[in-house]
Amino acid sequence: MRLAVFGDIHGNLPALRAALADMRAQGAEAFVCLGDVAMDGAWPRECVAEVAALGCPVVRGNADREMLESPRLFTPRGFPDEREIWEIGNWSAAQLTDGEREVLRGYVPTAEFPDLLCFHGSPERDNEELTAQTPDARLEELRTAHGRQAIWVGGHTHKPLLRTLDGWTLLNPGSVGLPFERRGERYVNPARAEYLLLERRAGGWQPTFRAVPYDVEEVRRGLLASGMPHAAWAAGDWVAG
Template identity: 40%
Template structure:
């Protein structure tokens, strides 16, 4: 069984189209989106529509939930004001039909691997779409997060950082981000590199599993073009992170 995972498209349609085209070429048996679909990018409705057309199961992410119930942070700092200004604009673009699609997203998705084992999909962690599971998370932290979860494969997004690691009896996967992947410049500052991230899981048995972290190239010039053509606020600041190392 081949399962494709992608996450955190964040209203970036060119990157979403690049990732979905690459996933289609991989011919997976199942595709799952791990949430944060429309918000914080120049084409929220178009990105949501592209994923809806795919017809795959979608997990509810923290920004998906925010779109349904915007709650500005009181006394927010400059960065939070930036994020919430863009997200408020994105939420305002969504129609009632769009929001109905968001409400259909699920807190978690359990995939039957065909032999009694399970792949558990979530956004941040099994217990919260705000919680982060990281490569550097301790086994003790993950013991608390996963508790008695029996799934032998667990997958989430949220951190925008691709990862595969072992925890106890399971593999934990993060496919990275389609719409806003993170990388570090030589000076240690983060930027958005010119690719969309996703993952492929090839499962035959607990003893025969392969996880591939994948990248699909994206056209940054196209991202710039559609962003400037939109009326998304603070577009110049949003685009500033799409630069070279």
């Protein structure tokens, strides 16, 4: 069995379509989405529909939850460009129909496969970051509370991860639609759709990390034509993958 695990699409339809085409070309037989489907990109409605058409489990991410809590109040946290990001997020939420909000309400806290647990931030909180620096004690605490599967896969950080601990593996596929990285003095969004292919073999799940390039100009054009606030600012952050 080949299972494609992907998430953090963030309303980026060209990235999602590039990733799905590659998944199928790689022989994926099943799919699971780790959430954060619609917020922040030029195509929130289209991404909800494209993921729904797969008929696969979709884990509820923090951004999916926040889209259902609209209108969100602005709470400064001292981060760069946070008001622009907040206004774009509220615009994203306003684009969804009642039917599309019902689709988001159907997303699940976690998804399970044989010896595999999938979630967004952590099994406990959709906004928890599990990284290479997360203390072993915290990971053991989560495993005691939420399951001893051999493989855990989470999203949220937008950074690919493979971490092993006492025969257990924690994975993160990265981000389909918003894989930001620092280049020089600024953060940019490379046009590179990241996902994870898991193949079930006799020895368990074998991971392969995939990164699929696509047309950065399509993203820029979509943002500029979308009607979202701060579209030119958002388009300026995109670079070739």
